Amino acid sequence: MVSREADIAAEQAYFDEAAEHRDRRRDTLARLPSAAAHTAAAAHLRRYADAAGRALGAADEAVAFGRIDDEAGETRYIGRHLIRDAGGEVLVVNWHAPAAAGWFEASAENPAGVRRKRAFTCTGNTIDDLTDTILAEIAEAVDAHLLAELSRGRTGTMRDIVATIQAAQFALIRAPRDQVLVIEGGPGTGKTAVALHRVSWLLFQHRADWSAADVLVVGPHPTFVRYIGQILPALGDDGVELRDVDRLAPDVPRGRVEPDEVARIKGEARMAGLLARALDARIGVPDPAERLLVGGRFVTLPGAEVAEALAAARAAALPYAGRRRLLRDRLAALVATRTGTDPGRADEVGNLVERLWPQQTPTGLLRDLLGSTARLRAAAGDAFTPAEVAALHRRGADRLSRETWSAADLPLLDELAHLVDGPGRQYAHVVVDEAQDLSPMQLRAVARRSATGSLTVVGDLAQSTGRWARDSWDEVLTHLPAAHPAKITPLRYGYRVPRQPYATAAALLPVAAPGVTPVEVVRDGPADTGVHRVGLSELAARAVAVAREHAEAGRFVGIVCPPRQRRPVEAALASNGIAWSSADRGELGGSVNLISPQEAKGLEFDAVVVVEPVEIVASDERGHRLLYVALTRTTGHLDIVCTGDPVPLDAPVLPRPRVDGETDAPFTRRDAHRLAAHLAGQLRGAAPPASWADVLAEVRATLLPAGAVSPERPADG
């Protein structure tokens, strides 16, 4: 029997030989440009050599991650990149090639002709270890190599999963391009990883007609985009455009804060109609006769003829700016028939065009619209109530250059840019991650960037929170292109979160997302969920102490903190001299990271400390889902630091949304009961029982100063 050492030595010899051929190829490519006959050819060759060099992968990368031996005795090495010897013989098959499919597809139930899978663990191109899986002998779907990979420590950037892609994931990666593929699944099922590997796969399969620049990946926020940014370059696919959803909009000053109910209205699809009508309303009406001074002569254009030119421009299937050019051409032609010469760029024709069809910019138009109740009312038509129109109205800055824009304004500006100038940059394939949270107007912004309707949509309804929290994919798909059929495909196995923390999180599912099936966890974690109940005054200090312990053990730590606890936690970090990275500054990667529950979406850490779950639940209309997100960010340890319930299942107490002008919804006895339970929980956590009577007396005195009339009792309900 061959010893393990001998096996490794034999494989290492193969790895060394393949690496030599790779180096030789790299040298040849580096010399290529100098062989060119002239500068243009040299530039062309340099571009070719660069691209071919990238396709070889990094110089110190292992040549292969696996090997398959089939039933017929044939052996194939699988790597990230193709390697040939000097005679053109393939030494390592790249993972996208059909010859590599067996590596991903073979399973105990369906060996697909594969007898043995051999996985290599390497440092650079040196083999540290190998694991053999004889397909006929394994009973488990999860192999040892995958488990080893899952328990590796995390950093601030996501890693590729090429070597351990699972069969169900592979099926989605290689699914045909001409569809809207919805990849859904619980936290940590690999949705994001699969979507990104799918991009690499599609780029390889369609390399004849697609390049990396033909693909756009849209993520929820800048930290997430940075987090996933290394995967495609590591797979050899440089140049894919990655953007957070807000960066789809024109580059304008941001940061305006506005009431939630206003943002909600602005996100709705009916805003598209309002904007189109507002733009249309800028088109003027001609006078009965238009008298122009052209080339020193007065020319009179009958109003009817001008109106006809205007109607033709209106009817053209062009964006606003294109139709404006059409109107100008038509009016110039009318002048020419009277003067016998083309008026060229005559000012007076230009002035008439400007009066009838004024030039527009998205920012100028939106500022004028939101700043005028009359314009809003006219554009709103029957689609908005007077209260909604009033909510949309705002005073603009005194100058357009001083205007700042809210997050909900951004898709409106994008929509207007599209209406005025037509489709901007479009892509052959668009991936949109965390799609379950996007507003209809944001989804329209994504949709218009797809040239053909080929999309990969990634998300999880159980993690759908915020203003647009959804319970069905139809609510998302209705705003996306319908040129191709949509297919919703689930991923079942949870690779990130181990058994113990997932059990803690899954207790929320019946409340957070009834009907959603929990993921099937593939491994045990290193510890049970730690629950640390403390008084309010100790909350931040304890959270920081727990985080520090994990950091000292070499773990990459995330503290998920609701907004109200952020300042105390920052202060506690500072007073303990702990350096931390903050996701709200777009950073991630220190050993301790501070993030809000919303920013936590899509991210992961070796150890997660969740601060005050009750507040996380109370901070969102779907607060239980937000807490579910927070609790499922760990690949190992989970700690909850709280004053009350670590996993609150009660309905959250939320401020009720109200649009200006609308009367308050009745505050029922049940509302009173919920609020009282919430306040009692806070009090219990914050103060010793002996002081409760004093605190309550003070609350009463604050709310009902001496002489004030006691408010009415709550209505029954």
Ligand SMILES: Nc1ncnc2c1ncn2[C@@H]1O[C@H](COP(=O)(O)OP(=O)(O)OP(=O)(O)O)[C@@H](O)[C@H]1O
């Ligand atoms: N086949 C695999 N091999 C190795 N690691 C994997 C595999 N599939 C998923 N993972 C790992 O599991 C973790 C979760 O993956 P990913 O972030 O893609 O999940 P997700 O479904 O998008 O999660 P969320 O819904 O929380 O955003 C990552 O660390 C990823 O590398």
